[in-house]
Amino acid sequence: MNMSLSLARAVADAVLYEGYLLYPYRASSQKNQARWQFGILGPPGAAAAGTGEAPDMFADCLLTPGPQAALEVHVRFLQLQRRSAEKRDDDGGFRAVDELTIGAARWLGWDEAVEQEVTLGPFPVAQLMGQATVQSVEIPGGEDIEELRDGSGQPAGRLIRRRRPLRGEVSLEAAPATGELVKLRVSAANTVKGTADAWNRQDAIALSFIGTHLLLGLQDADFVSLLEPPPEAQTAAGTCAQHRCWPVLAGPEGQADALLVSPIILYDHPAVAPESSVPLYDSTEIDEILTLRVLTLTEEEKAEARATDPRAAAIINRCEAMSPEELQQLHGILRNPRALDIPGPPGTGLAGRDAGGSGGENAWWTPEAEALVQPHMDAVLINGVPVARGSRVRVNPGRRADAQDLFFAGQTARVTSVHFDVDGSTHVGLVLEQDPAADLHEGYGRSFYYSPEELEPLGQDGKESPP
Numbered sequence: 001m002n003m004s005l006s007l008a009r010a011v012a013d014a015v016l017y018e019g020y021l022l023y024p025y026r027a028s029s030q031k032n033q034a035r036w037q038f039g040i041l042g043p044p045g046a047a048a049a050g051t052g053e054a055p056d057m058f059a060d061c062l063l064t065p066g067p068q069a070a071l072e073v074h075v076r077f078l079q080l081q082r083r084s085a086e087k088r089d090d091d092g093g094f095r096a097v098d099e100l101t102i103g104a105a106r107w108l109g110w111d112e113a114v115e116q117e118v119t120l121g122p123f124p125v126a127q128l129m130g131q132a133t134v135q136s137v138e139i140p141g142g143e144d145i146e147e148l149r150d151g152s153g154q155p156a157g158r159l160i161r162r163r164r165p166l167r168g169e170v171s172l173e174a175a176p177a178t179g180e181l182v183k184l185r186v187s188a189a190n191t192v193k194g195t196a197d198a199w200n201r202q203d204a205i206a207l208s209f210i211g212t213h214l215l216l217g218l219q220d221a222d223f224v225s226l227l228e229p230p231p232e233a234q235t236a237a238g239t240c241a242q243h244r245c246w247p248v249l250a251g252p253e254g255q256a257d258a259l260l261v262s263p264i265i266l267y268d269h270p271a272v273a274p275e276s277s278v279p280l281y282d283s284t285e286i287d288e289i290l291t292l293r294v295l296t297l298t299e300e301e302k303a304e305a306r307a308t309d310p311r312a313a314a315i316i317n318r319c320e321a322m323s324p325e326e327l328q329q330l331h332g333i334l335r336n337p338r339a340l341d342i343p344g345p346p347g348t349g350l351a352g353r354d355a356g357g358s359g360g361e362n363a364w365w366t367p368e369a370e371a372l373v374q375p376h377m378d379a380v381l382i383n384g385v386p387v388a389r390g391s392r393v394r395v396n397p398g399r400r401a402d403a404q405d406l407f408f409a410g411q412t413a414r415v416t417s418v419h420f421d422v423d424g425s426t427h428v429g430l431v432l433e434q435d436p437a438a439d440l441h442e443g444y445g446r447s448f449y450y451s452p453e454e455l456e457p458l459g460q461d462g463k464e465s466p467p
Contacts, residue, residue: 004251004258005074005217011250011270014279015039015262016076016211017311020113021281023290024297025305025312027108032308035111039077039245039263041168041190041209043199052204057212058171058187059247059261060240062233065182066220069125074217075170075188078113078210079139079163085109087157094158099307102148102156106307113210114163120170125182125221128174135172141165164206167192170214177236181224186261188212214261215250222256225249225268228398265406275329278318281311288330294319375417380426385457391415393430394456408432408448412458416447426452 019037026032039057046052063069085100085107100107120135127133141163150156171187192207199207216223224230226247229237249268250260260266276287294316297305306313379388387393394412397405417429429447431438441447 004255005215007252008215008250008258008260010272011266012076012213012215012260014272015213015260015264016078016115017279017281018211018264019281020078020211021309021312021315023280023282023293024301025294025308025315026301027110027308028304036078036080036205036208036210039210039212040205041077041188041212042204043190043192043194043207045195046199046204046208049199051199051201052208054244055191056187056189057244057261057263058185059242059245060183060185061216061226061247061259061261062177062181062183062224062229062236062240063125063218063221064180064224065125068219069221070122070219071125071128071172071184071221072119072121072123072217072219073135073170073172073186074215075118075120075137075168075212076215077116077212079116079166080206080208080210081112081114081161081163082206083107083110083112084160084162085157086160088155097157100148100157100159103151105148106303107148107159108304108307110308111205112161112309116166122219123172125174125184128172128184129182130173130175132171132173135170137166137168137170139166165192166190166207166209168209177239179232181233181236183236183240186214186216188214211263213245213263216259216261218257218259223247223249223259224256227268277326277329278315278322279311280315288327291319291322291327291330375419375429378418378420380418380428380452382452382455382457387415387418387428387452387455387457389415389417392433392458393428394458395430395432395450396454396456398451398454405448405450413448414438414442416442419449428452428455430455 015038019035022029022031022035040053041055041057042052044055047054085097086094087097087100088094098109116139118137118139123133143163144161146159146161147155148157148159168188168190171189172184174182174184177183188209190207190209194207224233224237226237226240245261245263246265247259247261248266248270249256250258251269253269260270278287278291280287280290282290297316302316305316376389379386381387382393392412392414394410395405395408397409412433413430414433415428415430419427419429421427427449428451429449431442431447435441
């Protein structure tokens with residue numbers, strides 16, 4: 001496996017377990033009665049029957065192949081594992097119980113999961129051109145029994161874990177795109193046999209691929225960003241389609257030999273923040289808030305969470321063990337996603353790295369600098385055009401945009417303010433012209449904020465302003 005794929009696994013693991021457990025991590029919690037929100041490939045027909053989710057996902061991606069280009073695919077998912085508890089009777093038999101307590105230990109009936117990964121390839125890219133290559137994915141079922149003993153070493157109960165067999169397939173097909181580019185479509189599907197009317201919701205999830213995502217690695221080739229394609233790839237990028245997943249460049253910045261096909265919308269080269277020291281699994285959570293909430297659970301609630309799942313127990317134990325310094329570290333950090341030395345507003349002496357005391361005319365924000373910043377009067381040059389309050393622009397969100405920003409792509413807006421922060425970055429406040437409440441938002445001072453490179457100046461007639 002290449003180094004980029006190895007580094008991408010931390011993010012891939014976070015994707016794999018998003019939704020596996022939801023706060024407050026107790027089996028009795030209503031939220032935990034229906035988990036597994038992302039990347040579910042359900043049995044064929046389950047979605048139409050209302051008992052499960054669609055069976056497939058696919059994504060197109062672009063790559064620039066060399067003469068020996070080869071592709072490796074890692075299909076990763078969770079297989080549901082039902083855990084039931086049985087208590088030993090006086091006659092030596094076992095009977096099922098909802099809750100099993102032996103000494104200080106306690107177990108509840110619960111749906112766990114087993115990590116699965118299937119590696120396919122490597123496939124020469126030339127062999128994928130014009131003809132689909134289909135690879136089967138077979139995961140056996142099974143049953144494991146864990147014997148439990150009391151303090152004297154006598155059998156007192158057991159845990160039974162059962163898994164249903166899974167069957168699926170991965171399809172790969174490449175085709176020439178513009179220039180030297182190749183468009184690759186990768187598809188994953190659940191192909192388990194059966195009839196949808198025979199599956200209830202429990203059966204459907206037990207026969208599903210959960211948290212499904214794919215890690216693609218290239219040899220003698222590079223992937224092309226679909227979020228920020230270079231000019232020569234923009235036309236081809238516009239022809240790419242995705243269904244229930246999103247492909248992003250993975251691994252370290254500056255490398256393009258790994259791709260993560262994720263069921264969660266991400267940007268290129270995603271990384272787990274170093275401040276996030278506890279996997280919380282709770283659907284892209286805010287770590288500080290959730291950690292503090294965990295610490296407010298009663299001892300009884302914590303005991304139930306520990307009895308629910310070993311990963312829940314690890315969350316409780318890790319949160320309780322956090323030092324004040326570790327909690328403070330969760331409070332937040334501001335990073336410049338572009339990490340550029342951007343000149344600050346005239347006269348402030350602020351440049352892109354000055355805010356941390358790294359030098360400059362003023363090492364920190366001063367009253368004199370603040371007096372020179374007037375968001376309702378300041379302007380910024382975009383494509384050579386001064387943009388200030390009242391200017392009209394078109395929104396073109398960049399790769400670091402969140403999902404809400406992406407919904408506004410292509411819309412026109414009216415600028416309300418221009419802000420320069422202490423890191424030397426510029427933020428343009430605006431209201432959307434298509435928003436019927438735009439005047440109300442502006443009156444209350446509520447704006448959306450974009451960086452200058454995400455905006456296109458417009459004239460009053462709606463056309464692009466000449467530089």
